[in-house]
Amino acid sequence: MSGREVSGHDVGRDVPEKPEAVYFFGTCLVDLFYPEAGMAGMALLKSQGIRVIFPPDQTCCGQPARNNGWFEQARAVARQQIKCFPKPIPVVVPSGSCAGMMARHYPDLFAGQPDEAEVRAFAARVHELTWFLVHVCRLTPTDHGPPVTVAFHGSCHSQREMGVRDEPRQLLRALANVTVADLQRPAECCGFGGTFSVRQPGISAAMARDKVTDIATSGAGEVLSGDCGCLLNLSGVMERTGVPIRARHIAEFLVERGLAGETRP
Amino acid sequence: MTPETRTATGTPRAAFTGKAPAALNDPRLRANFRRAMDGLMAKRAAQFADPAEWAALRARGTEARARALAKLPELLERLERRCTENGIVVHWAETPAEANAIVLGILQAAGARRVIKGKSMVTEEIHLNAHLEAHGITTVESDLGEYIIQLAGEAPSHIVMPCIHKNKAEIAALFAARIPGQGYTETVDELTAAARRTLRGEFARADAGISGVNFAVAETGTLVLIENEGNGRLSTTLPPLHIAVTGIEKALENLEDVPPLLSLLTRSATGQPITTYVNMISGPRRPGEKDGPHAVHLVLLDNGRSRIYGDPELRDTLRCIRCAACMNHCPVYTRVGGHTYTFTYPGPIGKILTPQIEGLDCAGDQPHASSLCGACAEVCPVQIPIPELLVRLRGEAVHPGPAAVAVKGGGSGYTLFESLGWRCSTLVFTSPRLYRTVGRLAGWFGTLMPGWLPPLNRWTRFRSKPRFARHSLHQLARKGGYDHE
Numbered sequence: 033m034s035g036r037e038v039s040g041h042d043v044g045r046d047v048p049e050k051p052e053a054v055y056f057f058g059t060c061l062v063d064l065f066y067p068e069a070g071m072a073g074m075a076l077l078k079s080q081g082i083r084v085i086f087p088p089d090q091t092c093c094g095q096p097a098r099n100n101g102w103f104e105q106a107r108a109v110a111r112q113q114i115k116c117f118p119k120p121i122p123v124v125v126p127s128g129s130c131a132g133m134m135a136r137h138y139p140d141l142f143a144g145q146p147d148e149a150e151v152r153a154f155a156a157r158v159h160e161l162t163w164f165l166v167h168v169c170r171l172t173p174t175d176h177g178p179p180v181t182v183a184f185h186g187s188c189h190s191q192r193e194m195g196v197r198d199e200p201r202q203l204l205r206a207l208a209n210v211t212v213a214d215l216q217r218p219a220e221c222c223g224f225g226g227t228f229s230v231r232q233p234g235i236s237a238a239m240a241r242d243k244v245t246d247i248a249t250s251g252a253g254e255v256l257s258g259d260c261g262c263l264l265n266l267s268g269v270m271e272r273t274g275v276p277i278r279a280r281h282i283a284e285f286l287v288e289r290g291l292a293g294e295t296r297p
Numbered sequence: 298m299t300p301e302t303r304t305a306t307g308t309p310r311a312a313f314t315g316k317a318p319a320a321l322n323d324p325r326l327r328a329n330f331r332r333a334m335d336g337l338m339a340k341r342a343a344q345f346a347d348p349a350e351w352a353a354l355r356a357r358g359t360e361a362r363a364r365a366l367a368k369l370p371e372l373l374e375r376l377e378r379r380c381t382e383n384g385i386v387v388h389w390a391e392t393p394a395e396a397n398a399i400v401l402g403i404l405q406a407a408g409a410r411r412v413i414k415g416k417s418m419v420t421e422e423i424h425l426n427a428h429l430e431a432h433g434i435t436t437v438e439s440d441l442g443e444y445i446i447q448l449a450g451e452a453p454s455h456i457v458m459p460c461i462h463k464n465k466a467e468i469a470a471l472f473a474a475r476i477p478g479q480g481y482t483e484t485v486d487e488l489t490a491a492a493r494r495t496l497r498g499e500f501a502r503a504d505a506g507i508s509g510v511n512f513a514v515a516e517t518g519t520l521v522l523i524e525n526e527g528n529g530r531l532s533t534t535l536p537p538l539h540i541a542v543t544g545i546e547k548a549l550e551n552l553e554d555v556p557p558l559l560s561l562l563t564r565s566a567t568g569q570p571i572t573t574y575v576n577m578i579s580g581p582r583r584p585g586e587k588d589g590p591h592a593v594h595l596v597l598l599d600n601g602r603s604r605i606y607g608d609p610e611l612r613d614t615l616r617c618i619r620c621a622a623c624m625n626h627c628p629v630y631t632r633v634g635g636h637t638y639t640f641t642y643p644g645p646i647g648k649i650l651t652p653q654i655e656g657l658d659c660a661g662d663q664p665h666a667s668s669l670c671g672a673c674a675e676v677c678p679v680q681i682p683i684p685e686l687l688v689r690l691r692g693e694a695v696h697p698g699p700a701a702v703a704v705k706g707g708g709s710g711y712t713l714f715e716s717l718g719w720r721c722s723t724l725v726f727t728s729p730r731l732y733r734t735v736g737r738l739a740g741w742f743g744t745l746m747p748g749w750l751p752p753l754n755r756w757t758r759f760r761s762k763p764r765f766a767r768h769s770l771h772q773l774a775r776k777g778g779y780d781h782e
Contacts, residue, residue, distance in 0.1 A: 056779065058770045060726075064739055065763055067770035086779040088771060097719055101667060101692030105723040108532040112727045131456070141683065188670035221628045225668025232314065232666050235319050237759035238632045244337035258470055268760025 042117055045108055045135075045159070045195065047278035048122055049168045051170045053083035055123045057113065057158075059130040060092035061260040062281075069260060069281030073126040073161050076283055079291055080169040087116035095133040097225055098141060107145070114154050122168070123154075126161045126283055128190020134158040136193045161257050161283060167197040174290040183252035184282070185243065185266065187223050187259035200258055200282050207289050213250035217243075224265035231293050239270040249276055256282040311662040312639040320633040326462060330634050333461045335624040340568020341676070358561040359680045361554035362616040365515075369606065372515040372548045373597070373658035379518025383580035385593045393423035396598045399426060400431055400507070400540055401592050407435065407538050409504035413496075415524065416440035416530040418456050418510030418619060419542050419598055422641045422654075425507070436507075437499045444492055447626070448475045454635030456642060457566045457621040462634050496528065506532035508672035511618070513556065513595070516551045520595065522579040523559065525567075530574050539590040541578070545597050546606075546615035558618060561678035565620040601654040601705065608702050610689060614649050616679040621646075623673035623683060629666055638663065645673035649686045657694045658706030664690040736769040 043062065044058045054077060057187060060072040074084045094109030113134070117123050125131040135158040143149040165171040190196040204212045223239025230236075244266060255277055257263050267279035345351040353686075365372055377387045388403075390396035404412065412429060414420065414436055426436045438447040442459040446452065449471055453459030460468070465483050470490055473481040479491050497742055508529055512521040520541050522529050533539045549555065563569045582589035605611050624630040624644025635643035640651045640660060648663040657664075664687045673683045690704065695715070697707025725732050743765030748757035756763070774780045 058774070061701045063770040064449070064736055064765055067766045067768060067773050070770040071773050071777060072517070074774070084779050085781065086774040088775065088780050091726040091729060091732045094726065097723065099688055099691070100718045100719070101695050103692055105719050108723050110728040161488065172618035188668070188672070192675055219672070221668050221670035221672065223628070223668060225670070228665070230752045232317065233628055233755040233758055234318050235632055235666070238321050239628050240759070264763055265760070268756070268763065271761035272759065
């Protein structure tokens with residue numbers, strides 16, 4: 033009926049040639065709460081011989097406004113981002129959710145707008161970090177760390193909007209001393225959902241607690257994710273309920289295991 | 298739940314939000330739903346183990362439903378013609394009240410006093426049983442799940458398995474209390490035998506049968522009805538009068554559209570390759586035939602569907618074939634159960650359908666009761682973009698579209714406070730220098746922000762306070778030499 037993409041679809045993205053330079057869109061959550069994750073993401077790209085450009089005028093992808101139905105405001109915020117990334121080079125995002133907003137929802141949000149074509153061209157250049165590391169950089173991370181067991185939580189939007197399925201685990205499996213624990217319900221939402229977490233705090237917390245239980249019983253000493261929204265939610269619940277499991281962005285973990293002391297700024 | 302609390306009038310806008318805590322704090326309910334949904338998800342997954350077959354079948358099913366909707370006005374006329382030719386009397390109802398009056402009128406004209414019912418969500422939507430009972434007509438639900446909740450005086454909590462919120466022990470206690478001569482037993486065979494004994498008598502005594510419809514085929518005037526217990530077949534063939542009630546969106550163009558959709562429906566719903574019974578009803582008993590009702594009526598209900606149809610994006614809502622896969626896979630539904638949704642249709646499909654039928658002014662919190670995780674759209678056999686439609690409805694709640702196509706109750710969710718919030722955040726996010734300043738201030742003073750401050754207190758009720766980083770990525774990137782062209 034309508035030609036729009038169903039968000040449940042795995043949509044294969046065209047794999048670009050490994051570029052000489054990329055833009056990095058840090059996301060507001062990483063900027064304000066997890067800057068180390070952003071630095072690690074850029075370090076990983078740099079370690080692959082790619083020049084990383086971080087345009088200082090970037091702010092937020094606009095997803096909160098869009099998800100709450102404030103489309104005009106979301107477009108204004110989106111336009112501010114798009115003009116920060118003018119060159120036809122990839123835009124790498126250390127978040128499947130913010131990448132999904134830019135790659136999947138910007139085109140819908142701008143349907144019928146005068147700058148729709150420009151927005152579509154931009155959206156096609158947006159890539160999630162772990163997907164980019166695996167498919168474009170063909171990164172095989174090295175491991176200099178002690179044996180550990182970790183769990184990986186894939187965000188809903190990374191999986192269902194950006195088609196990031198096995199890529200993060202593929203990176204982790206390449207680390208010799210790292211065991212990746214299986215979760216009971218790896219595809220189930222952690223309950224963050226942006227403003228959902230404050231509009232429906234009880235349901236959100238119930239989902240988060242179930243996810244924490246899943247992680248805690250998996251035997252993992254640490255939980256990794258490619259999305260800082262999930263991390264903020266999970267670590268908040270774990271701190272409150274006294275679950276001694278660290279929550280970190282996967283980029284930070286990969287840098288610590290392999291690049292620590294080398295290219296880490 | 299009485300019909301009064303379930304209809305639009307007088308229902309608070311945030312009924313869902315108000316009911317959620319009780320459901321979340323009911324460990325038995327939580328366990329019942331978790332167990333049931335886990336089972337349903339596993340059964341469905343086993344059915345669609347081959348992704349290529351799933352994709353191809355899903356594309357066929359989606360095309361058939363989309364095509365039917367694209368031609369809906371024409372198909373409905375054709376359906377009426379073919380049904381009439383087949384001897385089925387077709388009635389049109391714009392509102393639940395009209396539909397109830399039509400059904401009551403047919404029953405009264407036939408002198409019917411006892412009605413046996415097959416499972417039908419549309420009759421739940423219009424609260425038909427209450428209407429008939431109020432006019433002295435006894436209705437008995439014959440689907441086992443519906444029979445159980447009717448005994449308990451409850452509403453369905455799931456559109457395919459209406460009593461999924463109850464476990465065996467609860468049903469055993471209910472039967473012991475409500476079925477004369479029935480002792481307490483948790484043996485499933487004994488419980489079903491008890492229901493069967495009662496229902497057999499009801500089938501024999503019924504003056505009329507009322508059922509729903511899964512698909513109404515315009516090409517042939519055939520009503521397709523699927524079920525597993527045989528109660529649907531008995532309800533539609535044993536009594537002398539059969540009344541089918543359904544929504545106008547159930548029309549299909551051709552008979553050949555039915556097989557792919559049936560396959561998608563049963564495999565998505567219960568993980569069955571096909572249901573035990575597939576009824577193709579094409580008219581009343583003909584001269585010389587030995588069974589079947591003497592009269593068949595079809596009541597086609599609008600109840601806001603035309604309005605939904607008028608919006609090319611929201612129209613996708615009407616593609617639904619009521620398989621319930623969306624709710625089976627929904628992390629929110631699994632935790633709060635169907636009754637929290639207050640209205641007839643729970644889960645993700647309910648969250649987009651209910652606000653459009655009842656109005657955003659009385660179910661406006663439902664589109665927000667989602668983390669937009671997308672699990673529903675991923676399993677929807679007819680590819681309804683549920684998360685996108687949830688977001689669209691969130692938009693309608695604050696900025697209604699043009700009056701001609703506006704969703705009922707559009708704009709009712711607008712508050713000055715929220716509007717100011719989004720305008721302020723937009724100002725910050727569109728002014729890089731201001732944003733960087735705010736980021737620096739957050740690094741210095743963010744930790745001083747009190748956890749009791751709304752809306753942060755809604756976060757800190759269950760989680761520790763988020764900690765702003767001392768230095769933002771903007772600052773670190775500049776120091777690290779990334780901040781350049």
